[in-house]
Amino acid sequence: MAEQDDITAEEARVESMMAQSDIAISVRGIRNSFGDQVVHDGLDLDVRKGEILGVVGGSGTGKSVLMRAIIGLQTPDEGEIHVFGESMVGRLDDEALAIRKRWGVLFQGGALFSTLTVAENVEVPIREYYPNIGAELRDEIAAYKIRMTGLPAEAGPKYPSELSGGMKKRAGLARALALDPDLLFLDEPTAGLDPIGAAAFDEQTRQLQQTLGLTVFLITHDLDTLYSICDRVAVLADKKVIAVGTIEELLATDHPWIQEYFNGPRGRAATAAVARHHDREQDRAAQTPPDGRQ
Numbered sequence: 384m385a386e387q388d389d390i391t392a393e394e395a396r397v398e399s400m401m402a403q404s405d406i407a408i409s410v411r412g413i414r415n416s417f418g419d420q421v422v423h424d425g426l427d428l429d430v431r432k433g434e435i436l437g438v439v440g441g442s443g444t445g446k447s448v449l450m451r452a453i454i455g456l457q458t459p460d461e462g463e464i465h466v467f468g469e470s471m472v473g474r475l476d477d478e479a480l481a482i483r484k485r486w487g488v489l490f491q492g493g494a495l496f497s498t499l500t501v502a503e504n505v506e507v508p509i510r511e512y513y514p515n516i517g518a519e520l521r522d523e524i525a526a527y528k529i530r531m532t533g534l535p536a537e538a539g540p541k542y543p544s545e546l547s548g549g550m551k552k553r554a555g556l557a558r559a560l561a562l563d564p565d566l567l568f569l570d571e572p573t574a575g576l577d578p579i580g581a582a583a584f585d586e587q588t589r590q591l592q593q594t595l596g597l598t599v600f601l602i603t604h605d606l607d608t609l610y611s612i613c614d615r616v617a618v619l620a621d622k623k624v625i626a627v628g629t630i631e632e633l634l635a636t637d638h639p640w641i642q643e644y645f646n647g648p649r650g651r652a653a654t655a656a657v658a659r660h661h662d663r664e665q666d667r668a669a670q671t672p673p674d675g676r677q
């Protein structure tokens with residue numbers, strides 16, 4: 384009997400380790416507050432490796448504060464945060480630094496340094512984390528990252544004030560990709576972009592995520608982004624993550640905010656637009672001969 388217990392315990396341990404290895408970010412029991420204002424209380428969330436997780440919630444529910452807590456810019460009052468299995472809260476040692484190098488962040492609005500060119504902005508994290516890399520290699524890496532995000536090479540020597548909103552976001556994305564991250568944080572990447580620019584940015588995010596095998600934590604208010612590129616969506620309300628799943632799974636819950644958000648007029652319009660897009664894609668695939676010739 385004791386032997387049976389040992390086997391079961393060992394199986395449980397292996398199962399838990401396997402489950403952990405699928406998780407890029409694990410947040411448990413987080414509490415964040417500013418004075419009397421409690422933003423999060425007992426918040427839990429898992430982000431799976433290789434997924435694009437959309438994070439939604441009403442204004443002020445603490446989406447950005449959650450992101451800032453995960454990347455170490457805000458110290459929670461309580462709770463645990465693990466990134467790639469490493470505990471992160473309050474850690475400044477070498478192991479934590481090694482994890483920090485594995486993520487890139489695109490803050491709201493791009494957050495570019497206005498006195499630096501696009502290329503110099505992209506080089507900031509390289510200078511910070513790899514000071515021994517010479518100027519020539521740094522320039523090459525920056526040029527490569529700039530091209531990767533769909534910006535023309537001529538954007539490199541430009542200053543942020545000379546760029547459109549969409550170009551600024553791409554420059555911020557190039558900087559977030561500077562260190563070849565495994566994990567990408569995007570805070571409202573399509574806010575302020577026109578619908579065509581927003582769709583192009585979403586497409587770029589999806590392509591980069593697939594080719595580079597990224598895990599993406601994506602805060603957004605943009606229903607089109609949720610429908611078109613997010614694998615799962617986490618909903619913040621009442622100081623917690625109240626639900627996480629595919630949009631179909633969320634629609635099956637009866638939380639009023641979720642129903643209002645996805646089933647309100649804008650949600651229905653986004654569903655219809657995505658369905659039309661899928662139909663067009665299927666028609667196109669049906670008209671393409673199997674050898675791929677048009």
Ligand SMILES: Nc1ncnc2c1ncn2[C@@H]1O[C@H](COP(=O)(O)OP(=O)(O)OP(=O)(O)O)[C@@H](O)[C@H]1O
Pocket residue numbers: 417422440441442443444445446447448449
């Ligand atoms: N540094 C700070 N000092 C005091 N209060 C803060 C600070 N940062 C955030 N807050 C408060 O925490 C709450 C959550 O802010 P946060 O920016 O995370 O919301 P959000 O969900 O990202 O909102 P939005 O969708 O409008 O961007 C807000 O009430 C905000 O005023």
